Amino acid sequence: MDSVCFTTAQRMSCKMMNPDLFKSSQPAVKPNRSKSEHVKTELAQVVVDAKTGRSYCKGKLLGKGGFARCYEMTDISNNKMYAVKVIPQSRVSKPHQREKIINEIELHKSLQHKHVVKFSHHFEDQDNIYIFLELCSRKSLAHIWKARHTLTDPEVRYYLRQIISALKYLHNKGILHRDLKLGNFFINENMELRLGDFGLAAKLETVEQRKKTICGTPNYLAPEVLNRQGHGTESDVWSLGCVMYTLLCGNPPFETLDLKETYKCIKEVRFSLPSSLTPSAQKLISAVLQKNPCDRLTLDQILAHDYFTKASTPEKLPPSSCVMVPELNPPTVEKTPCEEKDDISKLVSGMVKHSIGRQMSYKTMGVNEATSPTVQLASSGPLDTPAEEESRKSASRSFKGTVASSTDGSDDIPSPSAIAESAMKLLNSCLSSMPAASRNPPCLSKTKPFIWVTKWVDYSNKYGFGYQLSNQNVGVLFNEGTHLSLCDQKRTVRYCLTNNKHFSFPADALPEKLQSQKHIVDLMANYMEQNLMEGGEINCEDQTSATSSPLLLQWIKTDHALVMLFDNQTLQVNFYTDHTKIILCKSSGSSYLLTFISKERVSYSYPLSMLSEWGCSAELRQRLQYVVQLLQHYTNA
Structure with a gap:
């Protein structure tokens, strides 16, 4: 704001x-x-x-x-x-x-x-x-980006045209926005974009009179702003180029782990253009992200670029595009069940291409993560469009009278934000009280059994996020918020609606409406079984005595880690670069257990109270501090 x-x-x-x-x-x-x-x-x-x-x-x-x-x-x-x-x-x-x-x-x-x-x-x-x-009921492009991670070219053209229209209006009035970013592009009920937040807006001055203050959002700052040459209309155009890149690629062009390094990349205009971008998109981004403001395209030149002139822009987007890829083509003839089965069977080959294309060779490196770091957030939280609400009601009605056992959505199930906040407070308290130490304390030889994620695959560009638990159960959190898991050696299917209502079916008596989703879960399970290694081994007491499988409520991806939040208040964080992992879970009563899996895939478990009293190595402390900071950003949202 x-x-x-x-x-x-x-x-x-x-x-x-x-x-x-x-x-x-x-x-x-x-x-x-x-x-x-x-x-x-x-x-x-x-x-x-x-x-x-x-x-x-x-x-x-x-x-x-x-x-x-x-x-x-x-x-x-x-x-x-x-x-x-x-x-x-x-x-x-x-x-x-x-x-x-x-x-x-x-x-x-x-x-x-x-x-x-x-x-x-x-x-x-x-x-x-x-x-x-004005109230914009569909929030902002930041929320759409968090749910979708990347948008299609037609969608990006749709939003950019509206942003450029607003920017031309401001610039013609001699006003600079100075803080263009996804969170300041609001979307109303009719899926129309509105530019807002004028807290940093300023009147356009001559080059000599411009204020030299560095202000705005780090990832979108122009080189001349960092060099204290002041803001001009070209600075807003630079930010627009960063917005376009972020929507198409899933992360800002100059994002790094360190703010100084980000500023250095911006000043040197050092960024990469993924091969997944269309040639016209690559050319337009390159023409906008020019170091010299005078070399950048103007707003009119952007609209005249091939990216806009040689491809269509939808007149309107459906509300469903806030959470999933929209169908922008004319409706096709309804497919036969046989054709539909053929289409879904292509998931395996598509998944392999998607996974291999977005990581270093996992067979060589022996990692269990199937994609490289990106930025994304997905949740099993409710969606709020009338069509989706009706869909949930319809699904709920269709299960009544079947052999399913069901439970109503419970108020006892904590929200992802509540779990994140609780974990943040626990870890923050631990870090603030622990003494300086050069090594970790003695770890537990055996722990009480707990469930954690051993393998995962991100196929959210089409279906959802799949994972395998340490008890061999497999689940998928689908893009629209529903969740389906195979339990008890795949003999039982658990299905959860976005309102937290749960259903349980024998695998051989699954309703027809859920067969397609189960097929996707089967394919992801087979893919993980055949292609991914276990994430490590944890020396627990008899695993069979563990409580029932937790349900994944939300997963979050940054460029450096994957965070998973479960309904039993377990938090798991997987770091990409060295494949280390941190798992925080309840052990008994109000006690918590923290498990660290090293890059050698060796696990070390400690009561959180022990770490608080004894301290830990710099390696573990640094990771805990990162997790706390990440959770702080999340809970402040």
Whole structure:
């Protein structure tokens, strides 16, 4: 909501993370605050504009940033809904802070364009300033990117045309946005894009008069901004090129593990163009990401590029494209069951190509991960379109009266965010109290049995995320949020809807509606069995005495690690470069067990309390710190 210039603490917080990865549509919270600023007064359920007498009912939290939170609010008199930016008066107590907010309000108030978030009105009381904006119910491109990882060329053209339209409008008015990124492109109910967040926007100045402040989002900053030559319209064009690259490739072009290295790559314009990009996309990105601002294409030249002129742009995208690849072609003749079976049988060869094409040879390296690091988040959380809701109800109805046993979605099942927050607090507490040490403490010779992921395959570009557990059960979390697993030596099928309602079937009495999904799970299971090695061995007591298989609630991929969150509160993190793993799980009561699997695939298990008391090696401590930071970004979203 309010991106700011980088402090030393912020630079440190960015060093190991992609800043867009787990945040909501709003930028990260500034870490440097006085103690008084941490005290937050709860926003009243009903807010009243004293001047007009209108009352507004507070709804759900939409996002939060450094200076403000954004809530859904409803005008009680007419039920009109808004996205309301709420800024505490305590955060604008200094003159320059208030001036910044006033400038943002005045600038945004002056904008009227189809692809710019509409400004409605604002007022303040003794506690807060309230800025009422157009509500974009489908959140932002950041949310779509997290769910989809990559978009197709027609989708990217669809969004870029709207972004360029908004940018041309701003630039013609002499305004620079200065913080173009996925989280600032909002999507309304009709799948139309709106450019928002003008907290860093500024008037276009001459080269000599430009402010030399480095501000914006690290991965999207232009070389001239880093070199303190100031922002120009060309700087916004550079950010647009980074946005295009991110949507097509799945990660920003200059993203690295270290912020200094990222800045170095930007200054040297050092990035790679994946062979998966079309030639016209490669040429356009290269023509935009030019070091010299004068050499970059203008917005009009971008629209005149072959990428746009020699390929079609859809007039509209379906809401389903927020979570899955849309069908943009005219409907085809319905396929026969035989043809459908032939199509799905192509999954195996496609999976092999997908896996081999995105990693170093896994047979040579002996790794169990089937893809290289990317950035993606997938969840079994509910989807909110009417069609998907009806689909879930239909599926639920179709299972009633079968031989399935079912359980209603339980309130006892923790949410992924609750699990992540709990793990973050546990690890943070452990790290803060552990003494300095050069080695790990003695590990347990044997642990109580627990379930962990031994193999996985990411085929989410088409179907979903597959994994094999240490008890040999296999599951797939499908892209649309449902989950199907084969248990008890594949004799039992467990199926979970996005509302957490569970069904259990004998494998030989599976409803017809689930046969296709089971077939995909079978194919992924066979692929993992034939091509992937076990992720290591853990010396447990009799594995058969372990509790029933946990359910994968969410998986998260960064460029450096895969994170998996399970309904039994187990957290597993797999690091790509050396194939080490960290598993945090409950051992008994309120006790937790932490298991570290080394690059030699040897496991070491410790009670978390022991690590807290004895300390650990720098190798393990560094990984724990990374996990904590990753979870912090996730829980702040």
